[in-house]
Amino acid sequence: MPAASRPLASDPLVALADRCVQCGLCLPVCPTYGRERMEAESPRGRIALARAWALETIEAGPLGDAHLDHCLGCGNCEAVCPAGVEYDALLVSARGRQRQRRGASVLQKALESLVVRPQLLGALVGLYRRTRSLLPHRLQLLPAPPALARDGMLPAGDATAAQPAMSTPSAALFIGCIAGSYEGPARDALTRLCAAAGIQLAVPDAQTCCGALHAHAGHLDGAAQLAARNREAFAGHATVLTLASGCHRAVAAAIDGTAMDALALLDARGDELTFQSKPERVALHLPCTQRNASGSVPALRRLLARIPELTVIEIDAGFGCCGAAGNQMLTDPARAGEYRQPLLDQLATIAATRLLSANIGCRLHLGNGAALPVQHPLEFLAEALIRQDVVDPHLDTSGARAAR
Numbered sequence: 001m002p003a004a005s006r007p008l009a010s011d012p013l014v015a016l017a018d019r020c021v022q023c024g025l026c027l028p029v030c031p032t033y034g035r036e037r038m039e040a041e042s043p044r045g046r047i048a049l050a051r052a053w054a055l056e057t058i059e060a061g062p063l064g065d066a067h068l069d070h071c072l073g074c075g076n077c078e079a080v081c082p083a084g085v086e087y088d089a090l091l092v093s094a095r096g097r098q099r100q101r102r103g104a105s106v107l108q109k110a111l112e113s114l115v116v117r118p119q120l121l122g123a124l125v126g127l128y129r130r131t132r133s134l135l136p137h138r139l140q141l142l143p144a145p146p147a148l149a150r151d152g153m154l155p156a157g158d159a160t161a162a163q164p165a166m167s168t169p170s171a172a173l174f175i176g177c178i179a180g181s182y183e184g185p186a187r188d189a190l191t192r193l194c195a196a197a198g199i200q201l202a203v204p205d206a207q208t209c210c211g212a213l214h215a216h217a218g219h220l221d222g223a224a225q226l227a228a229r230n231r232e233a234f235a236g237h238a239t240v241l242t243l244a245s246g247c248h249r250a251v252a253a254a255i256d257g258t259a260m261d262a263l264a265l266l267d268a269r270g271d272e273l274t275f276q277s278k279p280e281r282v283a284l285h286l287p288c289t290q291r292n293a294s295g296s297v298p299a300l301r302r303l304l305a306r307i308p309e310l311t312v313i314e315i316d317a318g319f320g321c322c323g324a325a326g327n328q329m330l331t332d333p334a335r336a337g338e339y340r341q342p343l344l345d346q347l348a349t350i351a352a353t354r355l356l357s358a359n360i361g362c363r364l365h366l367g368n369g370a371a372l373p374v375q376h377p378l379e380f381l382a383e384a385l386i387r388q389d390v391v392d393p394h395l396d397t398s399g400a401r402a403a404r
Contacts, residue, residue, distance in 0.1 A: 013097070016090040017051035019083050020044065026077035026087075031319035031339060032070050040067045043077035043087055050094035060101060068098060070335070072325040073216050075292030088249070092215050099218030108217050111327050115177035115209045116226065125181040141330055143367040143374070145181050170200035171265060172237035174230075174251050177209040179244055179360045185375070186243055189382035190262055196385055197269035201241075206233040210250035213326055227254035241265060243376065244360040245290035246326065261290075263358065263377065267299035270306060275384040277308040282380065283352035284314045285343065285366060287359035288321050300358065300377055307384050313350050318342030324365035336365060344369050356380055 026043040027033050033042035040049065046068060052058040071091060078087040104112075114121050129145045173190070176183070194201045211226035227250070234240050234255045241262040242248045252259035266273065284304070286297055304312050323329065323339025347355060347370060354373045357363045367374035 011054050013054045013090065013093045014051055016086055016093065017047050017054070019085045020047045020081075021083045022048075023082065025080055025082060029076040029080055029320060031072055031074060031076070031321040031323075034319040035338070040064075041070060043071075043085075046071060046094075047085070047087070047090060050090060053094070053097070060098070065098060065102065068094060069332075072288070072321050072323065072328065072339075074288035074321045074325070076288060076320055079292045092218070092220070095216065095218035096220040097218070104217060104219070105331070107331055108327070111330065112214055112217070112219055112222060115213060118177070118180060121177065122181055125178075141333060141368070142364050146185055169198065169239075169265075169269070170202065171239040171241045171260070172202045172204055172234055172257075173241050173262075174210070174234075174243070174247065174259075175203070175207060176244055176247050176360065177213075178364075179247075182364065183243060183360060183376065186378050189376070189378040190241075190243065192382045192385060193266055193273065193378060197266055197272040199265065199269060202237065204233045204237070208233070210247040210254070212247060212250040215250065216326055223250070230254045231256060239265070242294065243378070244358075245287050245294040245296065246359045246361050248289060248294035261294040261296035261299070261358075263296040263303060264294070264299040266378075266381070267296075267302050270303060273303075273306065273381075274386045275307040275381070276386050278384050279309040280354075281311045281313060281350070281352050283347055283350060283355045284312050284377075285322065285355060285357040285362060286314060286316075287357060287362045290358045294358075296358065303381055304377070307381075310384075313352060315343050315346045315350070315355075317346035322362050322365055324359075324361040326361060329361070329365045337369070340365055340369055347372070354380070 022044055024044060030042050033039075035041070039045040049058075049064050049067060053060050053064070058064075068091075073088065073091060075088060078085065081087070114124070125145050128142070129147070132140055132144050171194075173187070175187075179186075191201060206229065208226050208229045210230065211223035214220075214226065215223035230251065231254050234257060237255075238257045240251060240255050240257055240259050242251050242259055243262055245261065248259060248261060282304075284300075286300075290300075291297055301312075304310060319339055319342070321339055322343055323336035325336065329336040343366065352372065354375055355366060355370055356375055356377045357366060358377055363374050363376065
């Protein structure tokens with residue numbers, strides 16, 4: 001191919017790739033490299049592959065596509081990179097071009113369509129709740145959804161308190177897509193904790209899926225449209241709280257205000273919270289996105305340390321990622337299960353009463369294999385909270401947003 005017809009080196013993807021100095025410090029923290037011990041399954045290898053495709057020095061094909069597909073998007077490499085390579089941006093760009101070239105699977109398109117249709121999603125989750133026990137094990141891809149405490153829509157703009165003083169901290173809550181049906185208990189817990197901490201909580205009605213599922217599958221236009229809808233929905237809110245660390249980066253990029261992990265805000269108001277003794281051993285899973293995107297790990301550790309007599313054991317066996325990786329636990333369940341198994345094996349040896357994890361995808365993936373309850377840390381904190389009855393009955397965050 002004549003050099004003049006090749007993409008210029010000013011190609012944004014090539015510019016991102018050229019920041020990589022090939023030092024290899026990313027290799028020890030990469031889950032896929034740890035599992036495969038293959039250069040093409042490392043961040044460095046994928047960067048070289050994406051660059052070569054962009055420059056058309058090698059031909060794209062199924063083998064290279066598989067290496068790009070296998071990336072879990074954990075962000076571990078970006079966190080340790082001395083050259084500041086924006087690996088997530090490069091991955092999203094590369095997958096966008098990959099999708100233009102080869103399209104997307106029927107399952108991927110179905111998932112993308114479903115998460116932006118809350119009524120349909122809620123109906124299907126409700127059907128799954130009623131029939132899961134009748135399905136063969138291979139079709140039980142997610143844990144049983146929690147029962148809805150109430151029916152009805154989430155009220156737009158309602159708060160955990162009546163008109164507060166101007167000095168009262170306030171925040172808007174981002175719900176998400178599948179979390180609408182699965183995180184009712186976590187939203188109830190946050191409501192109680194915010195009330196106790198003196199935080200006014202609002203729930204904008206027009207919000208939608210964060211778009212991470214679309215972006216990491218190369219559907220960049222779809223992700224941009226969802227970001228625009230969320231930007232409009234949260235306009236006027238200076239602080240937007242996230243419950244799922246996997247949504248945090250997309251929400252932060254979309255809104256005009258500040259995205260904050262709910263755990264971080266509660267930690268900042270920790271002196272307002274009083275917890276009863278819990279002589280219990282709990283296992284704590286720290287999702288990749290909590291470590292590398294929302295950054296709320298120190299806040300969570302401090303909150304749990306406020307509970308007297310509690311023993312916390314962090315589980316970290318395996319390859320550095322549970323394998324959920326957004327929707328990869330659905331699109332490639334066998335591979336996702338291999339990343340999860342070491343964590344389940346470790347969990348079985350520590351005699352914990354429950355497992356805590358701050359990301360919805362990780363909880364669904366781990367919960368579908370664990371033999372003990374899996375909860376958002378907020379649920380456990382609210383359970384230990386003294387005076388749990390301090391809550392405004394007018395704010396209903398338990399019902400699934402997807403039930404609309």
